[in-house]
Amino acid sequence: QSALTQPPSASGSPGQSVTISCTGTSSDVGGYNYVSWYQQHPGKAPKLMIYEVSKRPSGVPDRFSGSKSGNTASLTVSGLQAEDEADYYCSSYTGSNNYVFGTGTKVTVL
Amino acid sequence: EVQLVQSGAEVKKPGESLKISCKGSGYSFISYWIGWVRQMPGKGLEWMGIIYPGDSDTRYSPSFQGQVTISVDKSISTAYLQWSSLKASDTANYYCVLAYSYSSRAFDIWGQGTMVTVSS
Numbered sequence: 001q002s003a004l005t006q007p008p009s010a011s012g013s014p015g016q017s018v019t020i021s022c023t024g025t026s027s028d029v030g031g032y033n034y035v036s037w038y039q040q041h042p043g044k045a046p047k048l049m050i051y052e053v054s055k056r057p058s059g060v061p062d063r064f065s066g067s068k069s070g071n072t073a074s075l076t077v078s079g080l081q082a083e084d085e086a087d088y089y090c091s092s093y094t095g096s097n098n099y100v101f102g103t104g105t106k107v108t109v110l
Numbered sequence: 111e112v113q114l115v116q117s118g119a120e121v122k123k124p125g126e127s128l129k130i131s132c133k134g135s136g137y138s139f140i141s142y143w144i145g146w147v148r149q150m151p152g153k154g155l156e157w158m159g160i161i162y163p164g165d166s167d168t169r170y171s172p173s174f175q176g177q178v179t180i181s182v183d184k185s186i187s188t189a190y191l192q193w194s195s196l197k198a199s200d201t202a203n204y205y206c207v208l209a210y211s212y213s214s215r216a217f218d219i220w221g222q223g224t225m226v227t228v229s230s
Contacts (some may be wrong), residue, residue, distance in 0.1 A: 034215035051216030104154040
């Protein structure tokens, strides 16, 4: 199972928006509406930000949104804030209770 | 409060065996799958596998099948990740994860991580 493909980096100024893509195949992203996004700050455990493509857990700001088209999912962070600077990973269900993560994207707030 | 508490950091030599643990609390331990995720130093997250404590049904990522063993002891609400012969390439931070609150396919509860260092 190959990792989902994400851009290595993305950046934006405070208040701007940034969108991160996550490209897989019809066996993972395209085959299931079970795409999640995780935020990881340095030295910390990842935190669930989006589940089932576009749903937000309680406590996650509505500046975070998710979508999917075909084999590519996307995470958009609107109104960037300094605390959004982190690594972001997508994940997809692949069937038989297995999963695959994306390669990760480092978001920098300029 | 639902939480996963992992065992402490380990330093081992190549060829040694190791078993790290993840203790669940605040929920029905036998009713939720617990997964394991590897993060090598400076690298991304990798899915290793998952176990259902109720019946020990275990699924491994193809990349980790045969390399590690995932197990559970229901009596003490603890899941384990085990190596029989460590390699330097096993040096990583290992997280246990739980899909509890939102979806059976999204991991909202993470352990604090166990750093494993394998060096001669």
